[in-house]
Amino acid sequence: MGRIRPDAVLVQAVIAGALSFAHLHDLAAAAGQDGWKAWAYPISVDLLLVAAWRRLRSGGASRLAWCWFVVALVASLGANVATAGFLDLRHPPAWLRFGIAGWPALAFLGGTLLAHTRSAAEAADPAPPADVTPAPAPVPAPVAAAAAEPADRPSEVEIAKVPAAEPRAVPPRPAPTPGPVPAALVDHARKVADEHRARTGDPIDTDTLRTRLGVPPQLADAIAAQLA
Template sequence: MTKNQAERAAILTAGIVIIALTVAAFWLSYAHLADVARQHGLAKSPERAWAWPGTIDLFILAGEVLMFRAALRGAWDGWAFALTAAGSLGSIALNVAGVGTDTLSLDHVVAAVPPTAALLAFGALMRQVHGLVTGTADAPEPVDESVAVVAIERPQPGDPAPEIAPAPAPAEVPSTAVPSPSAAPAVPPALVTHARKLADAHRDKTGEPIGTDVLRVRLGVPASMADAIAAQLA
């Protein structure tokens, strides 16, 4: 098993455990609040007694989902945080108060555990989902490692020697002159295609065009090759 496969298996296992914990904690908290409702005014209406806890516990669900949406946008939603806090504190307080004042302190702890666990488990679940979504969005695309093969014709025995034109006299070139584009190294089309994907992803993430230095580092090519690729992307 590779490292990535082990990480995926760990995330999947943690997600299953967190979902089971969230469901169990919410059910225990909800059922206890339904018992409290039956003992304080809703004994004659089982339907209303079971619906009443939703007016508290569902605030946690709504607030966590809104906070998750805000996190995906890279923003902060104070209203979502207020909904989550109100629902969580209200659920914990009513679960504990429903035990009564003439009981042992351990009974109050037992009543407080499910709503607290529901809050923490649901928060952990949203964090896992957020990590998976943002991790997938920011993951670099796979590198196309196909290399263009250039066929080189080798001279065969008996072929006439190629004519070589005399080299022209070198011209004086200022030290600040820019090399001619014709001197740029040949770039395989597959490498240009991959570089264009990197440039698009960089522009979507930063809002700026990708630089030559970034191309050189990300592609692992010499500076001259990175300049030639940048010229084709421009």
């Protein structure tokens, strides 16, 4: 728990407030307000002064707040000056009695106006009006689906009546015609065929020739035709 350090400004405010409170009490008592009524006058003056000052701080400079701030300040300052010997408090004048007696109604009017009058900032920024647009009624699911479906879309029955397209026959690709067989390849194929005949006693077939030479089937057929 931290230590409470005295603040010079706070001490000065407490002293000044106590003196002003006492002067207002003495002035009200001298004007014929005895008992608890004499103590209520300084509270009323100080509360009106604080309310007007808070309105000036929060709502900007308005003529209403300045007016009641000046009224409360004059009442507080006048009480302090009046108790300094400028008035005979044992025989107070009639205007002082009149002012003290009429102060409660004046303070009540000022407090009510300060509490229930909109500030300049509130008047310049009004609250947005509530949205009173009725919400759209919910649409049933079948109706919404029918509305979302395009009008030119064919139905399932119409789609079923459309005959299926028959597949077109694709003509077979003609076998490429082999070009002229080089003479060196023919000579090599003949040697391979002679070796096969000498080893097996049978003439070489086209598949074996293609395998031994490592050539495509069409070229193997062309070489076999020249070896026949």
